[in-house]
Amino acid sequence: MSQTDQIAGTPPSQTAAAVPGPRAGGSRVGNKGALLVIACVAQFMVVLDVSIVNVALPAMRGALDLSPTGVQWVVNAYALGFAGLLLFGGRAADLFGAKPVFLTGLVGFTAASLAGGMANTGTLLIAARSVQGLAGAVLAPATMTLIMTTFTDPRERTKALGAWSATMAAGGAMGAVVGGMLTQWVSWRWVLFVNVPIGVVLLLAAVPLIAKTRGRGATLRTLDLPGAITVTLGLTGIVYGVVTTDTHGWGSSTVLVPIVAGAVLLALFVLLEARSKHALVPLRVFRNRSLAVADLAALLIGAGMFAMWFYVSLYLQQVLGFDALQAGFAFVPGSAMIVLGTMLATRILPRIGPRPLLLVGPLVAAVGLAWLARFPADGSYTADVLGPLMLLTFGMGLAMTPLAVAGTAGMPRHEAGLASGLINTSRQVGGAIGLAALSTISAHIAATHGGGPKVAMAAGFSGAMIGAAIALAAAGIVAALLPGRASEAAQG
Known part of the structure; x- marks a missing residue:
């Protein structure tokens, strides 16, 4: 979470060309x-x-x-x-x-x-x-x-x-x-x-x-070093600015300066890639609608799911009073449901393609998050966490393999790493930005909510969960933009 059916069109004979023995x-x-x-x-x-x-x-x-x-x-x-x-x-x-x-x-x-x-x-x-x-x-x-x-x-x-x-x-x-x-x-x-x-x-x-x-036989002469440096520093600047919102406000220079600098560097990166003969990220890859849509969906899924793990853990420990070990084991049913959803998606994906699963999975997860957003201050794990946690993790299990397939469908084998890097980056950057933004919302709600510390804290967590649900619902809606024939890549 960074990830595929991109090489379905490559004849098997090409994979073994000039290589002795069965490969x-x-x-x-x-x-x-x-x-x-x-x-x-x-x-x-x-x-x-x-x-x-x-x-x-x-x-x-x-x-x-x-x-x-x-x-x-x-x-x-x-x-x-x-x-x-x-x-x-x-x-x-x-x-x-x-x-x-x-x-x-x-x-x-x-x-x-x-x-x-x-x-x-x-x-x-x-x-x-x-x-x-x-x-x-x-x-x-x-x-x-x-x-x-x-x-x-x-x-x-x-x-x-x-x-x-x-x-x-x-x-x-x-x-x-x-x-x-x-x-x-x-x-x-x-x-x-x-x-x-x-x-x-x-x-x-x-x-x-x-x-x-x-x-590809890359050397220092053919490697896109300007592109590599600008994109790495640009992404680092944006993520650095976002993660420092834990201790500084969004209007602080500590936050804004690295974010603005990172955005400028990423804009420079795009200009460099458009002119480079050996581009690190050839801009033509974004003409692949399946890849572009999957990366956007990954950004939104990262924003919702990173926040979910974070705030459910806080709710269990700071509101329900779980210790660290109890909180860890509380996630085991969710882990099992992710695996179950992934297994089911893997079985049916070759028949229906990635689009239906990538649409349904995030929407099911969004319903689970909306249900979870109740977060009562006097709640319990069994009544208020277990059911929605299992529903939302099952939904995410349905989406994970289709996201990987869609994110690399139609890409040639020699750009497999590029496709993987793009979808991983989308998920990580989405997670960092989403968590920071939802933390701001949660803190504001908690600060203005009455009824005691636990009640205010639970209300803030609920606000963050609603925001996470919106992000996942948006991911499901975005998935509707996947090419209708993307399933052919999954089926070969």
Whole structure:
């Protein structure tokens, strides 16, 4: 969440051309199952780290004497590095080949996790989290590129993407559970150390299994360095400005200056891409209506779902009085429903195509969010959270694989990483902007609401949930703009 049916039109004979022995997209046919496991576990690890540290923040603060701002930057440093480099990370696999990019991201992520777990100061911890985010931005798109170049049969690819999507969704949902267990039963350091053995095992498995793939032969002369620099700094500036709204108002120069600077850099990026012979993001890709619509839908879905995880967690802990471990386990039914929705979508997508599912899924999730927005101050988990949580997560499960398929339909194989980077970036930027905007709404409602602290807090959370529901409903409406024949790509 960044992610596909883009290579359905490529004849199988082309995938094996000039490659001795039986291959599928540069990977041995017999190793498809193992490669899928590698890609899914790597994606799970990256997504898990978006949320796993949340419940460990109080323990980190006590151990490292972090300030309130420092605590926020343990989370923000990862988000900033991840969102800023995603687009370039996605394109890197196209340019240099999936194997070296995947391994580079995996080694960097594992090493940064080890450094973060060993950190004895807040500064070192925040620096390690930043490197984690940067490495994750390289690794995450490469997992999709690996799937896209391995599974060339459309139906096989849809099933593989279903497994990948379910794994990604489960990683986001299970972060609170895993983080709570590790923090309470072992140490906060293990929310970072847990990545080390996983990373080492993945590395040992990936080196012999992932076949060396041919990139586009990029060099410093052909690489679009001006484009890479401007888009990375532009996205970083916007996300930095947005995440600082935790501590500064929207009208503050601390917020506005980086946002404006980021917008200017992104405008410059568009101008550079229009003139570049080796564009990082060829603007022609946006003529692909399926890709453009899917990216917009991903932006809106990110805005709604990031806020949902955040505010449900706060409601459980600050209003209902759950501890971190209880709050983590409260999300388990939601995780199960995401997997169920993804499995169902994967089975029926080849028959009906992505558009119906991408329309229905976010709308079902929006209904769940509207139901969840009741958030009574004297509520209970069973009566007020469980039902709507299961409904909205089932809706999101229905949407995840179709979003990946639509976001890459019609794209050539050599631009798989680009398509993955675009949809990941859309989701991450949407999540950052949506969470910040809804936090402002929530804070305003809580500050002006009477009835006591818990009542005001619950009212603020309810306002944020209504905003999230509107974002998801808008995503469903946008999905209606998908090409009517997009299903042919999914079916081959």
